[in-house]
Amino acid sequence: MRPWQYDPLLKVGHLTMRFGGLTAVDNVTFQVARRDITALIGPNGAGKTTVFNCITGFYKPTEGTVELRQPGPHDFRLERMDDHDINSVARVARTFQNIRLFQGMTVLENLMVAQHSMLWPASGYTVGALLGIGGFVKAQNEAVEFACHWLERVGLLARADEAAGGLPYGDQRKLEIARAMCTRPLLLCLDEPAAGLNARESDGLNELLFSIRERDGISILLIEHDMSVVMRISDHIVVLDYGKKIADATPEEIRNDPSVIAAYLGVPDDELAEVEREVHL
Amino acid sequence: MSALAETGKPFGQRLQSALGDAVIGGLIAFLLFSLLLGLRMVDKVTGLTLEPRPWLLITAVAIVFFGRLLLSLFVWQAEYPITKPFAKFFTREPFDRRDLIVLGSVAAISGVMLLFRNPIYSLFAIPILLFLGLGSLRRLIVYFFPDLPYARIFVTVGLLFAIFFPLSTYFLEKTFHLGLPLRYWFDLAILVLTYIMLGWGLNIVVGLAGLLDLGYVAFYAVGAYTFALLATHFGLGFWICLPVAGAVAALWGIILGFPVLRLRGDYLAIVTLAFGEIIRIVLLNWTEVTNGPNGVSGIPKPTFFGLPFTPIAAGGGETFSSFFGLKYDPLQGIIFLYYVILALALFTNLVTLRLRRLPVGRAWEAMREDEIACRSLGINTTVTKLTAFATGALFGGLAGSFFATRQGFISPESFTFIESAIILAIVVLGGMGSQLGVAIAAIVMVGGFEALRHTDWLEEIFGPDFDPSLYRMLLFGAAMVAIMVWRPRGLVAARDPTITLGEARAIPPDLVKEGRA
Incomplete structure (x- = not known):
C-alpha cells in the first residue's frame, strides 16, 4: 500500500465521464491523502478538468464514486450531491482555470460572498437581520475578520476596497485562492493556480500552498502544467492521458516513468510498440 | 469615428478623406431616403399616383453630406475637436484661450x-445658451x-422636495389663490x-440579481x-389588503421563478415576457372572476386611520375633514395618496x-457577476434566484395595489x-x-413624456398645422x-461597495456586469 492509500480524505473510484460518444474520463481511481498536496497532471485534453468538475459537482459522473471521508463519522458521496452542497456541507472548495472572480465587487466583498453559507443562517435567512433580531452583526464582524486574515496571508489587505476586476492578474489568482479558503474547506481543489504567473509570483504561490497545508492542515488537489511547480510542491502525483490514469506515484517515480515521458514527449514510431507494451495499452 | 481619427496629417489629405467619407454618407442617405422621402403616394381622381419630391430629398442628402463633412473636418479628424470646449463643462479641466474663443463666439x-x-x-439659440449658462454655473x-x-x-434636496412639495404648494394656493394646476401636478407626481x-x-x-425580466407588469x-x-x-x-397583495405577488414571483431557474439571458427574457402576457390574457378571459375586459370598478380609496376622504362618511361617522375641523377639499385625498405612494416607494x-x-443581497450581486463561481462557493442559486424574483414581485404587487386604489378602476388594458x-x-437608462x-430615469421618462404633451411652442415654430404630440415617440426614441x-x-453606472474597511470608493462601471447572464 502506498502512503496515500491508508486513510485518504478523498477516494475517487472507477470514475467515468462520457459526453455523448466521447469518453473524457475513463475508469480513473485515485486517492487524496489528508494534509497532502496531490497533483493531477497530464497533457492537454487528458481530462483533468473533467475530473475536477466531477469532484466539485459541476458534472455528474456517468459511472463511479467520489467519496469524501470526513474526520468524524460522516462520509459524503459527492457524486450524489448538488454542487453548492459539496462546498457548504462536504467542504470542498475550488478555483477555476480561467479566473472567476466577482469582478465588479470589491476584494473584501468577494470574500464576504464566500462566507455566505455561514452568514445566511446568521442573518436569520434575511428576515431576522431585516428586523434586527439575532446575532448578524457579530457574525458579520467575525466574517470580516476572517476575510482580513486571508487578505493578509495573500498580501492583499491594502487593496481590500478595490474592485476585484481591477487587480493585476497574479493578485486575482491569489484572491481566488483566498476566496476559496474563506469557505473554510477541508479539501482545496486548484485548477492551474500557477498559469500565467511569473517566476517570483509562482514562488509566492508555492509558499502560500505550503502554509495552507502546514498551518491550516488542509489537503490540496491541484491541476498544473508547470512541472517545476508540480515537482517541487507535490507529495503525490496522478497522471492522466486520454482520460485514463497512466501513473500514480511520488514525484521522483513520476520523473523517471517511461509512460509519463512518452505521454508528454511522444515517442518515435519504431519504439511505439515497445512503449505500448510497457504501458500495458 | 476612430478609424477617421487621423490627426496630424496635412490639411489637403484630411480634406480628401473627409470628402470621401461624406460622399459615402451622402450616397447611403440617398439610397435610404430616395424611397422614404423622395416619393409620395397621392390619392388622385385617376387613382393612386407617385408624386416625386426632389427638393426634400436633395435637402436631406445635403444635410447628411455637409454634416458629415463638417463633423469630419472639425471634430473627428481635427487636431482640436470643436466639441471639446463643450465637453469640458462636464469635467474639471481648465479652459484655455482657444476654448474661450469658441465658446464666446x-x-x-x-x-x-x-x-x-x-x-x-x-x-436653436435657447438650448445652446441654456447649456452654456448651466455649464458655466x-x-x-x-x-x-x-x-x-x-x-x-x-x-437630500430631492427627498426634502418630495416630502414638502404637496403641502407647501397646497398652502401657497390656499393662502394666495395663485390658480396653480395643483390637481394636475399631484396626479403627475403620484x-x-x-x-x-x-x-x-x-x-x-x-439590476442586482441580473435576471432580465420582461414581464414585470404581471406582478x-x-x-x-x-x-x-x-x-x-x-x-x-x-391597509389590510396591501400586505396580502404583496404576499400574493411574491408567491407568483416564486411560481414564475421555478420554470425559469435554468434559463439565462435572452431565453429568460422570452419566458418572462410570455408570463406577463399569460397573466394579462387570463385576466382578460376569466370573466367570472375578473369581469374580463370590463375590469373591476368601485375600488375603495385608502383611509387615514379609518377616516375616509369623502365629503360625508357613508355610515354617518367622522370623515378626515370633519375630524380635523377642516373644510372638505378633494385635494386632501390626493395629497394623502401622494404620501402613501411616497412612503411605499x-x-x-x-x-x-x-x-x-445582507448576505442575500451580496449573493444576488455575486450571481449577476458569475453564477458558476457562486455555486462553487456554496451559494444555492435556486434559492437566491427565487428570493430575487419574490422580492421584486412583492414590491410590484404593493405598487399594483396602490395603483388600483388610486384609479378606483382597473382593467387588463392597464x-x-x-x-x-x-x-x-x-x-x-438609470443604470x-x-x-x-432609477429615480432620475423615472422622473425623466415619465415627466419627459408628460412635458412632450405641452409642446404648444413647437406649433409656433412650425406653424399651426404642426401637431407636436405626433412626434412624441420620435423625440422619446431619439433621447x-x-x-x-x-x-x-x-445615467448612474458606478457601483457602490456594500462593505468597506476604509473609505468607500465607487467601482468603475466597466468592471460591473450587466444583467444579462
Missing part, C-alpha cells in the same frame, strides 16, 4: 440669433467648492412616484387585482438598500407589455443596480438612443 452668435425674434432661430460651483458631497446633497417604486422593485431582479397586475377583488367581493380595506428603497448589505418595457427602460439612477450612445451603462 458661439454665445455671441446665439445671442444675435435671439435678437431676430424668429421662432426657428430661438429653437456647474464649473463655478465646482471651482469654489471642489469637495462637496454632491451626490448626497442632491439626494404617477412618477409609482414608476419610481416599480423601477426600484424591478431593479432588484434586473403589478397581480397586486392590483388581488386588492381590487378582495375589496369588491369581501369589502376589505386598502421610500420603503422599497430602504429595504433594497438594507438587503444589499397591464400591457408596454408597461413592462417602460419600467425596464427606466432601470436600464442597473443604482437606486438614484433614448442619445443616452445609450453617450452613457451606455445608464
Whole structure:
C-alpha cells in the first residue's frame, strides 16, 4: 500500500465521464491523502478538468464514486450531491482555470460572498437581520475578520476596497485562492493556480500552498502544467492521458516513468510498440 | 469615428478623406431616403399616383453630406475637436484661450440669433445658451467648492422636495389663490412616484440579481387585482389588503421563478415576457372572476386611520375633514395618496438598500457577476434566484395595489407589455443596480413624456398645422438612443461597495456586469 492509500480524505473510484460518444474520463481511481498536496497532471485534453468538475459537482459522473471521508463519522458521496452542497456541507472548495472572480465587487466583498453559507443562517435567512433580531452583526464582524486574515496571508489587505476586476492578474489568482479558503474547506481543489504567473509570483504561490497545508492542515488537489511547480510542491502525483490514469506515484517515480515521458514527449514510431507494451495499452 | 481619427496629417489629405467619407454618407442617405422621402403616394381622381419630391430629398442628402463633412473636418479628424470646449463643462479641466474663443463666439452668435425674434432661430439659440449658462454655473460651483458631497446633497434636496412639495404648494394656493394646476401636478407626481417604486422593485431582479425580466407588469397586475377583488367581493380595506397583495405577488414571483431557474439571458427574457402576457390574457378571459375586459370598478380609496376622504362618511361617522375641523377639499385625498405612494416607494428603497448589505443581497450581486463561481462557493442559486424574483414581485404587487386604489378602476388594458418595457427602460437608462439612477430615469421618462404633451411652442415654430404630440415617440426614441450612445451603462453606472474597511470608493462601471447572464 502506498502512503496515500491508508486513510485518504478523498477516494475517487472507477470514475467515468462520457459526453455523448466521447469518453473524457475513463475508469480513473485515485486517492487524496489528508494534509497532502496531490497533483493531477497530464497533457492537454487528458481530462483533468473533467475530473475536477466531477469532484466539485459541476458534472455528474456517468459511472463511479467520489467519496469524501470526513474526520468524524460522516462520509459524503459527492457524486450524489448538488454542487453548492459539496462546498457548504462536504467542504470542498475550488478555483477555476480561467479566473472567476466577482469582478465588479470589491476584494473584501468577494470574500464576504464566500462566507455566505455561514452568514445566511446568521442573518436569520434575511428576515431576522431585516428586523434586527439575532446575532448578524457579530457574525458579520467575525466574517470580516476572517476575510482580513486571508487578505493578509495573500498580501492583499491594502487593496481590500478595490474592485476585484481591477487587480493585476497574479493578485486575482491569489484572491481566488483566498476566496476559496474563506469557505473554510477541508479539501482545496486548484485548477492551474500557477498559469500565467511569473517566476517570483509562482514562488509566492508555492509558499502560500505550503502554509495552507502546514498551518491550516488542509489537503490540496491541484491541476498544473508547470512541472517545476508540480515537482517541487507535490507529495503525490496522478497522471492522466486520454482520460485514463497512466501513473500514480511520488514525484521522483513520476520523473523517471517511461509512460509519463512518452505521454508528454511522444515517442518515435519504431519504439511505439515497445512503449505500448510497457504501458500495458 | 476612430478609424477617421487621423490627426496630424496635412490639411489637403484630411480634406480628401473627409470628402470621401461624406460622399459615402451622402450616397447611403440617398439610397435610404430616395424611397422614404423622395416619393409620395397621392390619392388622385385617376387613382393612386407617385408624386416625386426632389427638393426634400436633395435637402436631406445635403444635410447628411455637409454634416458629415463638417463633423469630419472639425471634430473627428481635427487636431482640436470643436466639441471639446463643450465637453469640458462636464469635467474639471481648465479652459484655455482657444476654448474661450469658441465658446464666446458661439454665445455671441446665439445671442444675435435671439435678437431676430424668429421662432426657428430661438429653437436653436435657447438650448445652446441654456447649456452654456448651466455649464458655466456647474464649473463655478465646482471651482469654489471642489469637495462637496454632491451626490448626497442632491439626494437630500430631492427627498426634502418630495416630502414638502404637496403641502407647501397646497398652502401657497390656499393662502394666495395663485390658480396653480395643483390637481394636475399631484396626479403627475403620484404617477412618477409609482414608476419610481416599480423601477426600484424591478431593479432588484434586473439590476442586482441580473435576471432580465420582461414581464414585470404581471406582478403589478397581480397586486392590483388581488386588492381590487378582495375589496369588491369581501369589502376589505386598502391597509389590510396591501400586505396580502404583496404576499400574493411574491408567491407568483416564486411560481414564475421555478420554470425559469435554468434559463439565462435572452431565453429568460422570452419566458418572462410570455408570463406577463399569460397573466394579462387570463385576466382578460376569466370573466367570472375578473369581469374580463370590463375590469373591476368601485375600488375603495385608502383611509387615514379609518377616516375616509369623502365629503360625508357613508355610515354617518367622522370623515378626515370633519375630524380635523377642516373644510372638505378633494385635494386632501390626493395629497394623502401622494404620501402613501411616497412612503411605499421610500420603503422599497430602504429595504433594497438594507438587503444589499445582507448576505442575500451580496449573493444576488455575486450571481449577476458569475453564477458558476457562486455555486462553487456554496451559494444555492435556486434559492437566491427565487428570493430575487419574490422580492421584486412583492414590491410590484404593493405598487399594483396602490395603483388600483388610486384609479378606483382597473382593467387588463392597464397591464400591457408596454408597461413592462417602460419600467425596464427606466432601470436600464438609470443604470442597473443604482437606486438614484432609477429615480432620475423615472422622473425623466415619465415627466419627459408628460412635458412632450405641452409642446404648444413647437406649433409656433412650425406653424399651426404642426401637431407636436405626433412626434412624441420620435423625440422619446431619439433621447433614448442619445443616452445609450453617450452613457451606455445608464445615467448612474458606478457601483457602490456594500462593505468597506476604509473609505468607500465607487467601482468603475466597466468592471460591473450587466444583467444579462
